[in-house]
Amino acid sequence: MKPSSTSSFFPDKIRHYNKKERCLNMGMLPPFFLSSLVVTVIFILFILYSPNPLNDISKHDLDQRLALIKPPNNTTSDQGDDHGEILNCDLFKGHWIPDLQGSQYTNSSCTTIPTSKNCFHHGRKDTDFLNWRWKPDQCDLPRFDPKTFLEFVQGKKLAFIGDSVARNHMESLLCLLSKVETPKDEYKDSEDRKRIWYFPDHDFTLMILWTKFLVAGEERVVNGSSSGIFDLHLDKIDEEWSKDLPALDYVIISDAHWFFRPIYLHDGTGVVGCVYCNNPNVTDYGVGFALKMAFRSALNHINRCKKCKVRVTLIRTFSPAHFENGTWNTGGRCNRKSPLSEREINVSSNEWELRSLQMEEIEKARIQGEKKGKRFGVLDVTRAMLMRPDGHPGEFWGNKWMKGYNDCVHWCLPGPIDVWNDFLMAVLRREAALVS
Numbered sequence: 001m002k003p004s005s006t007s008s009f010f011p012d013k014i015r016h017y018n019k020k021e022r023c024l025n026m027g028m029l030p031p032f033f034l035s036s037l038v039v040t041v042i043f044i045l046f047i048l049y050s051p052n053p054l055n056d057i058s059k060h061d062l063d064q065r066l067a068l069i070k071p072p073n074n075t076t077s078d079q080g081d082d083h084g085e086i087l088n089c090d091l092f093k094g095h096w097i098p099d100l101q102g103s104q105y106t107n108s109s110c111t112t113i114p115t116s117k118n119c120f121h122h123g124r125k126d127t128d129f130l131n132w133r134w135k136p137d138q139c140d141l142p143r144f145d146p147k148t149f150l151e152f153v154q155g156k157k158l159a160f161i162g163d164s165v166a167r168n169h170m171e172s173l174l175c176l177l178s179k180v181e182t183p184k185d186e187y188k189d190s191e192d193r194k195r196i197w198y199f200p201d202h203d204f205t206l207m208i209l210w211t212k213f214l215v216a217g218e219e220r221v222v223n224g225s226s227s228g229i230f231d232l233h234l235d236k237i238d239e240e241w242s243k244d245l246p247a248l249d250y251v252i253i254s255d256a257h258w259f260f261r262p263i264y265l266h267d268g269t270g271v272v273g274c275v276y277c278n279n280p281n282v283t284d285y286g287v288g289f290a291l292k293m294a295f296r297s298a299l300n301h302i303n304r305c306k307k308c309k310v311r312v313t314l315i316r317t318f319s320p321a322h323f324e325n326g327t328w329n330t331g332g333r334c335n336r337k338s339p340l341s342e343r344e345i346n347v348s349s350n351e352w353e354l355r356s357l358q359m360e361e362i363e364k365a366r367i368q369g370e371k372k373g374k375r376f377g378v379l380d381v382t383r384a385m386l387m388r389p390d391g392h393p394g395e396f397w398g399n400k401w402m403k404g405y406n407d408c409v410h411w412c413l414p415g416p417i418d419v420w421n422d423f424l425m426a427v428l429r430r431e432a433a434l435v436s
Contacts, residue, residue: 103414334408
């Protein structure tokens, strides 16, 4: 039934060279020009036959990429490791530019990449999607430095709290850190949802605490079978992650994709709303509202936790899927081979709305946390990842492991998701500078 009164969980909805003279035949060319000509020919042949993936692009694509390289008039040329610049720069508003350095690791050098994210292992041949880096409009984003990161978190515990995309982020960080130190696989539960890795040389613990909704939720069972319908208790925190919270120093919270299914929302009084329930007696508040309330509950719990020693809590904003011509269950695909420009993305999309709701909640938590000496921040990845439809496992996993489904939700390793750790290191250093 519809609630007779509004719950406290439910606020309002939410491009001359110099010529000395022109020579008319080869015999007139001085030795310098002959040697230069030979070098030039060799260089051209090298470019034409190099395996560099940029050779495969069309003139249209090349023009687009050159346009992407050109920075705005107010872009600085300083390096991004300038602390003052990073402090005052919006790291999350920018564009992707060509970068032939590629990834810091490979699917061979990192032994912890799970099968589901190992796109080259499953047949992906193009490598161009690795040759891009994120360029903020106002500064440079420093590349992730695993040695510096491990020194920063020495003696600490860091946990990713969220769903399988949160785990995807952790797996990227694990590959980057493994360049410096091989971690010990310390713990795995029976469902491989809670995972703990330990770096003994730095006394650093890295964890994934898996949760569907952040708050307590269970799937309804109908006639002994799973129904696909969930009950969500907005006033109760999921103990699968909250019980480990007091021991953590750094927390990265993310969630969203499990909210796109039928859900009944509860508070202490009973059912107060739903998502995709198609029930005339219950108000459908939509995915955004349910997600917002779940984040509010989780962040309030951290702020109120007297036993917790969490130094910094970060929200990682919504990571968009890129299904085209269908969805996960209806033949959707993600076969693009290069990034989009900023003008090609839709910042009024549903993904952007979810990101905005998360930003609202982290700001509220930040204000409340300041009163208690707790720090809250954001890894605002939504804009950058909206531009990367080329980075998903797609058919390079789905057709082998998911009965024809394409995975356009998770991200290849290595891949564009590695920029999340560039963001992570920059934000943690910024937070440390703000309190020093």
